[in-house]
Amino acid sequence: MRHIWLKGAENLTRGDDMVEENKAAWLLCFIAVLTVVFSSARIHAEEQDTPGKFVVTPPPFSPGIFPCSQCHQGMPANKKPRKLTFHESIVLKHMPDGWCFDCHNPDNRDKLRLANGKLVRFEESYNLCGQCHGTILREWKAGLHGKRTGMWNGDKQYYLCVSCHWPHEPRFKQIKPLPPPVRPADIK
């Protein structure tokens, strides 16, 4: 039953030689499988964030709002979507029918929660955004999307997604441009 595909092409008439060849083929197979397993394991290891891999800007909390548990501690979590009576300045214009607990964690407010239930720190919120915006997250990690400061050949500080995109209404607001240059005719 095992590895009929190996035998299929080989002719079965060669007797003892075949046993030797089979052994060699087995060994090769084993090595190949090992290689695949280890390399995929390495890829997966890279997918997960080692702590400190991305040095990020501090999350842009409103002053005094964090940690959330300072108010929410002991407050029963009402998971029913409704119009909020506190945090009323937050109007969610992100995804249709979105709701606080799509990202926030009802049981420990100081963390965010991925769709798979895993909790992430606010400093790692890019993994939360990346659940939907995967291609953007890939380019953010590669250094293309978003902004970094620091050294082009060394330590960089990555701006979190939420440093530029307010998560409850991520689209950029218009800003005032700095004044235009002086026209040559206006130079005294």
Added chain:
Amino acid sequence: MRKIEKKKDGIHLDRRTFLKGAALGLAGTALPPNKADASFWESFFQKHFREMNDAEIKQVLSRLEREYEEKYKKAIKVGSEKAMPGVLFGYGLDLSRCIGCRRCEYACVDENNQSTDPQIHWIQVLRFKKGEKWVDLEESEKYYNPELVPEKEYFYMPVQCQQCENPPCVRACPTQATWKDPDGIVVIDYNWCIGCRYCMAACPYGARHFNWAEPGRKPEEINPQTHYLGNRPRVKGVVEKCTFCIQRTRNGRYPACVEACPVGARKFGNLLDPNSEIRYAIEHKRVFRLKEGLNTNPKFYYFFAYGV
């Protein structure tokens, strides 16, 4: 040819040599007396930057630091960091992100000690109407001044020195005051620039700017971290331009405009490093360079990360 013969009764000068000496002497007396000090003669006879050895460069830098301290009444460091080996700088600008806010333009002025009066900007942000023949730079607008940016019907393209691999400005310079360093930065030695502005005429990008008057900048606005070939204070009558913030990038830092951009449209890195962000942009995005047909081979890549 014998010009000066030593005779038994003393030195004999022939007529021609005497006249030459007299002419030089007269030229010397024609110099303004207040400038005829040792440091003036030092700068007058300063060798070409690339022909000086380290000790001579050090001497020039300390002379400049002394002069600047006297002029601006504050300590100004003039560096001369050399190009790092294995580095070729490249710049990327994401046109699908730029919002035309001019933050880069003014961050550049703050960093690079340009004159504020009369005004010199190394970065020009051009505005184009969407859906038109926008590569025609003549149709662009750089004095746009709306209440808010970005505007729906326009997009924006900042233009600065493109750091060409084949720079026409360098060939135009009659005194070799400008050249391309090994890391790809086209630099200017302000002490060798004679202000003929041939390089400005040769540059297809309008990237070079001339100090028509004595640069006006308050001492408290002077950035004291400078480089000899970059942002050290200039004088009237010399040409200047973007150097990818040579004083920062040769020390590993990002240029000031990269760090000023509020939308992260500006990318910078080593073109020879396959893992750099600029290489990622070139390899994954639609990239173009300005006026490619002129064979200037710029190292400034415009790209569209996302559909416009």
